[in-house]
Amino acid sequence: MKYPFSEVEDKWVKRWEERKIHKTNLDDLKKKIYTLVMFSYPSGSKLHCGHWYNYGPTDSWARFKKLQGFSVFEPMGYDAFGLPAENNAIKTGVHPYDSTMNNIKDIREMLKRMGCMYDWDSELMTCVPEYYKWNQWLFLQLYKRGLAYKKEAPVNWDPVDQTVLANEQVLPDGTAERSGAKVEKRMLSQWFFKITDYAEELLDGLDKIDWPEKTKTMQKNWIGKSFGTEAQFKIDGHKDIITVFTTRPDTLFGVTYVVLAPENPLVQKLVTEDNKAAIDEYIDTVKHFSEIERTSTVKEKTGVFTGAYAINPVNNQRVPIWVADYVLASYGTGCVMAVPAHDERDFDFAKKYDLPIIKVILQDGTNEEDELTAAFTEAGTMINSGQFNGLNSDDGIDKITDYLIEKEIGDRKVNYRLRDWLISRQRYWGTPIPVVYCEHCGEVPVNEEDLPVILPYDVEFKPNGGSPLLKCEDFINTTCPKCGGKAKREPDTMDTFVDSSWYYFRYLNPKYDKGMFDVELAKKWVPVDMYVGGAEHATMHLLYARFIHKFIRDIGMINCDEPFTKLIHQGTITNQGAKMSKSKGNVVNPDDFISVYGADVFRMYLMFMGQYDLGGDWSDKGIVGVERFVQRIYTICENHKDLASEVSSVEKLEISKLNDAEKNVYRKINQSLSKYEKEIDNFRFNTTIALLMEALNIIHDNINGCSKEVQLYVLERFIAMVSPVGPHLGEECWEILGFDKSIFEEPKWFIVDEAALIADSVIIPIQINGKLRAKIEVAIDCEESEVKAIVHADEKVKSYTDGMTIVKEIYVKNKIYNIVVK
């Protein structure tokens, strides 16, 4: 009979829901596993292949853990705020709330068709006041402790649309994606979270978590800790001092100019009359470059002389002060000492503007007179450096820094590349920032008891000049929480990464209204044991979440240090070598396959395609193979209907009492069980499916020669292994075999009979001079002396060894026998 996947899948989805089989009892903490995939972003109403690839296999892992007896919590929700919904609204006129809610409705239905064991009572979405209220509360806690603050920061301004753009809306050539206008930089006062206070701990904590090395390295580089020296340069004829940061104080004698970032306030102070016009023009030009253009290494460096001079603190050399956009205002001190001989950027710049190049570090094996064709950036021996001549770079770094400290013109300094987290968005579809501006009291945070600050529904969100909420009179006009006088609300909303930085706490009780989350439950269930999601979140979401977690710990609401103990990234499923996207028109729609093959087949095929973390190129070539596999499983169970009511289950069988067919299946099922546990536990789903297919082949060939007792022994184990990867199929087969309870309602796992893993005999390949020449069958664990006799009695071996001298013989027990002849 053909496997009626459609009826079967409907039946089990319904039954799981009716009987709340996937409800996790959070108070029951036998052995807890909190497993989570990054929640879905409902910007469209469809789930694509990537979602299935992310959610399906992870759910199979979770189901396996459940069968093993763990108390597994697997929730699902929606990252519902954000730009795509707002952009869609601008384009179509459909309100973001309406489109998002509609999309969530559709996505929820599709998620249910996947057959995952989500606990739907824990479902959450971020765009409702019950959720975003706590973003606001979190903001106030950060604010109270000085970790939320306001400062001027540049935004991408589209002069045609009169609106602020996100970085991803700016094309690489610096024009706006929508209007095509040249994007400008504009300074706006914006809110920041002080993640840099946690830089050191965010770095240290990486050692304690089981994450892919690659991801940890990315975070490490992103935090970018560097040890260096700050040195002070006097300015000729000025009181002001220029402080530079360098990791190479050993090259200090090689400084031939100093460079300030265009935004550095010192520029205006020290520029001379003659050069003012040129400098102003330069700064104006720079403003029109996008971040991407400005920091492109391909772009030729440009700069302008200020007319002022600085004094090198170690040799009193007078060096010109330039302004150039290759120096960033946001890193270090916004000024650098330029050493063209030993820094690539300075070298290029000096060549272009004909500035002197002084060699102060000598590369081993070269001469002082040799001309530099490129900057020498490695360590070497110091020259042209006064009393420091002859030192190697490492010593020089220490000695020169000590010298600067002694003269009180410098110090050791640690810098981080990490910058504070800018959370202000000049957008409508997000969490309102809970701050008001009073005519008398200035900036005042909203009182906690007045939360949430509700995001109004009726708002003109089409681009019209600034934050959309600015134009919403009912929202923007309010009273001051302090003095009761007239005040205006903050019109900006929060970055959606705030929403996702703590959602894993909220899942435990999304309706909780006494606080941000249920602290007692969180202490039992957090951290998340298994977190699965795309590698593209390595430095944003995953770093923000770690930061917020540590903050929440510091205000006493949780006692662990890290949110996600183990992290796995799924690979990307491409189509014809390219990422799937609507614009390329290469999106594979899962529905097309589910309607033909069913959800289980589609899930299993995605798992079978290849290594989970590598992803792969989509092809439907092999899906029929999985379909046949499913059909064969179904047929074999149908042929043994109600077996469980005819004979009873046994834990173990005596191998010596079994006939050959029984031995074959008994061994195979135990070997498979043992291997299965290792493979699926490590997210190796492709080999998990393969080993099940292999087992089925053996079962198929031998089952008719087995007693009913053995048949049940084998089939119940086999179906238990199928259930996590094909949950509907597994449940159906379990029922067909005659078990009356759902396998996930009464989780069942089996202990491997270790005795069955050991074969009686083993085939030993015989190599002669490293080439395979023969094979012999010997008893397991056979000693060398015994094997040797058998090997040398072999006719084939004899033909290769006769008349030759045996130089050496190597025997690896149960593995191989190698003879070296001459």
Add this chain to the structure above:
RNA sequence: GCCGAAGUGGCGGAAUUGGUAGACGCGCUGGACUCAAAAUCCAGUUUGGCUCAAACCAAGUGCCGGUUCGAGUCCGGCCUUCGGUACCA
């Protein structure tokens, strides 16, 4: 440029971490069943040589070299593809 991953049959991919390369699946070939087809089942399938066939021989995991009794796996030097990153002083 730098960092990371990958490169194995016609195709997707396995390989106990140094021990029979090609598991499992797709496709293909032949056979059984059928009036016939589909479905299903059985057998075969790295390439080349020699064979009616089996047996056998040789080559073979991106390229060149090395270590080892033995290398897809380790080492040195390249090539290609895909991710990530982008002047951090």
